Amino acid sequence: MTVPLLSLQGLTKAYPGVVANNNVSFDIGTGQVHALLGENGAGKSTLVKMIYGLVKPDSGVMLLNGSPYAPSEPRAARADGIAMVFQHFSLFDALNVAENIALGMETPPAMRDLAKRIREVSETYGLPLDPFRTVGDLSAGERQRVEIIRCLLQDPKLLIMDEPTSVLTPQEVDILFETLRKLKSEGTAILYISHKLEEIRALCDHATVLRLGENVGECVPADTSARDMAELMVGTTLQTPERSGRDLGDVALDISGLSVASPGEFGTALKNLHITVRQGEVLGIGGVAGNGQDELLAVLSGEIQTAADAVRLNGQPVGNLGPTARRRLGLLTAPEERLGHAAAPDMSLTENAMLTGSVRESLERHGFLKWREAQGFAERIIHDFDVRTPGPDNAARSLSGGNLQKFVIGREVLQRPEVLVVNQPTWGVDASAAAAIRQAILDLAANGAAVVCISQDLDELMEISDRFAALNEGRLSTPRDTRDLTIDEIGLMMGGAHGMEVAHV
Amino acid sequence: MDLSSINPVLLIASLMVAATPILLAAIGELVVEKAGVLNLGVEGMMITGAICGFAIAVETGSPWLGFGGAAIGGAALSLLFVLLTQVALANQVASGLALTLFGLGLSALLGQRYVGIKPPPTPRLDIPLLGDLPVVGPILFGHDLILYLGIALIAAVWAALKYSRAGLILRAVGESHDAAHALGYKVVRIRILAILFGGACAGLGGAYISLVRVPQWTEGMTAGVGWIALALVVFASWKPWRVLLGAYLFGGITVLQLNLQAAGVAIPVEYLAMSPYLITILVLVILSKDKSRAPASLGKIFHASH
């Protein structure tokens, strides 16, 4: 048998309180598209950070083409032909494409030559990109292209991709897959990290499944059913949320002709939005990140105020009210960013319960705070939503992502909202917590609340929403019934392969 | 009142001298801020540089050794800021204030024996023919080397930020330390170097006040120049050439109000003396619209989580 390109043998890495990787071994062959599959928190990120030299293993060895490989830093990994496309945090918004790419190279050529090479590579692989555009102005898909081209310019032997499709429309995913297949045909190996099973079945030659930091099995995705892979990944059979048929009531939330200028330099303006949601209904809003999701949530929470008539709650104009007044009337929201937006990281859960609960749970009188009642409310959230924490005195930061998200959603759900707006309710949350959160949203709707769920997880939206609309560059498509939507139609609503036809080549 | 006593050529020449301390401190702070660090201790580093430079120049008789010592002194004080913000991960605003308060005390302590002494003169460039030219001579060719060094620093920082790889990395660290870290750049090391550079520049600027501009040592003699330098970085939108422009503007105001005082204008001395500070505020207000240029990670604490 030939020597594998990269062989991982018994890699172990522990952090205080958690073993991120425990004795993980597998091989990646030359020209192989190898999937690394696992839930959030299964240890995928830690593993690739070790391969990329950002983290050093506690024990275990790696062999690259049969010889020991122990990168001390990413630079060393890049020098050995290993490149990585990150999920987050590796581009500089204020710098242009060429500068961003130069930063990821060891010995970049002069800017003019680099720009020329960027154009060449981007055309060869069907990834059009203007080297002199500022990265902050690019769409999520274009930003990903910057990272991919940055990698390709170094002729990598192994390309690591961390959840690359989470920021793409279905059409853009197809284009990405074409690029990856072309790379494979040229002999580049790809380590493809994902939890999306259908993608892996479509693309990958081989899959390694991680669960709780351990390698729990390998398979050939094409020969394995998605169900079997899911069970390997999760360990138990998951309950899918139940939807009971329900009757829709009156219009609870009515947005008409809402336009808002972009709140920041790299934000998105909302353009002429029309939304109506009835009592008992779940409206799903999809779209690629950065197309106005945060702004829409801010407009609904009251962080951005508009003309009074633009947003109506049960017929009453609320567009010019602040967050507190809207809460009083029953419009509650849960933002995407758990730490720092939905919750204050260093404050206790009791204080975080006070953060949005003061009005509806009567936790204040004449401005004076009732801490005992707030603690009671926090305890109720912890109990009802099975939040794993020693108690309400613990800081929000000390909770795991899934538990904090359950706390944040629970805090709003328990306040009996008339309308609940959630943004990315299960982002970065493990499967069981995600299932519990979706169930809570559905139960809330079943009891007559109107729910708007903004998410980038299309599977989630298809599972829980009655109607679906997509945000694209600040515009919202006309909502459609989810039951008769195809994946292609959804993709077109999200803007199709956007950026491809307008890219400045 | 006798406005005719103000000589425009001398005014411009002395404007350049008055601007140099601000210019030196501000270009140093610009580099620090480009790396994503907000060091509010400029005033403290300047006054430390002022006394270090003064003491060493007096003891050795060499102004050049004095300037060297001032740069080292300023950098040494900024090392405390490094310890606080890059090692102990303390709040940068509080640490900068601490640096200023500490520097003011330290300089007063060091300077006790130097009050009322004259430092050795800093020689001026003496180019035979050029220096004798009317108007242009005294303005362009009649200064000391440090003044030209300041202008050269502006050009060097501009070129480095725009064209060099080191400059690109510095800007990248200031834009997003997380991304820079993910690419394998040593965020903390780069920031430490930037802070030390800023400290050295501030120290030089301080010594320019005590050795050239005044020249003698009095407690608290920087009198807010360090803070004006900080404002100047904002004014300049983090662009080196605009630092030069801003420094000359402030230098001009300072020199003009001194000249007006000397000429006996009917405005009370106190109101003339407060004008540079009021104009600084005014400029901050006028330029407040252009905020987009601030490095995105400015003032944020970086801690690699793995």
Add this chain to the structure above:
Amino acid sequence: MIVLERRPQPSRNWALATPLVAVLATMVFGGLLFAVLGKNPVEAIRTIFWDPLFGEFAFYYRPQLLVKGAPLVLIAIGLSLGFKAGVWNIGAEGQYIMGALAGAGVGLAFYPLDAWYVFPLMVIGGALGGWAWAMIPAILKVRFGTNEILVSLMLVYVAEQLLASMSLGLMRNPEGHGFPGSRNLNDYAAATSWINQNAGLHWGVAAALIAVIFAYVLLNRHMLGFHIRLTGEAPRAARFAGVNPARLILFCLGISGALAGLAGLFEVAGPAGQVSIDFNIGYGFTAIIVAFLGRLHPLGILLAGGLMALTYIGGEIAQSQLGLPAAAIQVFQGMLLFFLLALDLLTHFRIRLRKREVA
């Protein structure tokens, strides 16, 4: 290799212990400094920390603690509210001067009327003077987004020039034979802030205690205080909770300006006695140290104010008895802030030793 490991939540024990450890570390390093200056370090430290409280002349120095501590606490309480919310008013010295000028101006305007309402009006004048001076950076920040640090600091220099102008001009004592400085307010019974001069009691001491209680209740029991803390911890979460950032900035700067102004008025109408060019001795800057040393907590600030007053008085004793330079005390105070900021690390992080892997 030393590795910092973020604690899941800030350690309460370390939060309480760091100021004490910082004081001890400052004593050690301050002692070293004094030794370098040729003084006996043990004697110097004893002179600074022990003599004012328990020495031979403690009966004289103890009241001085109240006199020096009151303005520090009063200003620091106001600053701490802003610092907690991330609003950095470092121009308290200027607000202190303006409060003193406005308050003293009211008093001087009534001279020589002997009426009960003169002093209360002066108090209002002092608070308004400081408040108005702080409103300049506040309004500029809210309206134009200018940096309040720079603006408030620039205004200190402006205030100092105004002070010079006033004590040489408008407020100069007409019976002062041309010397700079106003009438002595201590000679004007209706305008003095002394309650009992021998005990060191003036209305500023009472105001400081009230401010401590007020701040404690505000921060721990009231929505506004909660919003202040929330804004400092997580500005986005604060907006989400319904905080109006502009109003909060106006409140924090306004209240700290008013308290600094009050401190200035009580000082000028009592311990200082008159408006003079250099009646301000940097309380506005030292209060920044007091605020941090007290961990931005009202009770902590009360203790820290006392401690800092001690170093002032002890420093003066050391100056006269040991010939310790005044600047050494300033360095000593700066050192204290350094150690406090550095040691704060232990509240948020664990320090671990880990051997460097040779992979």
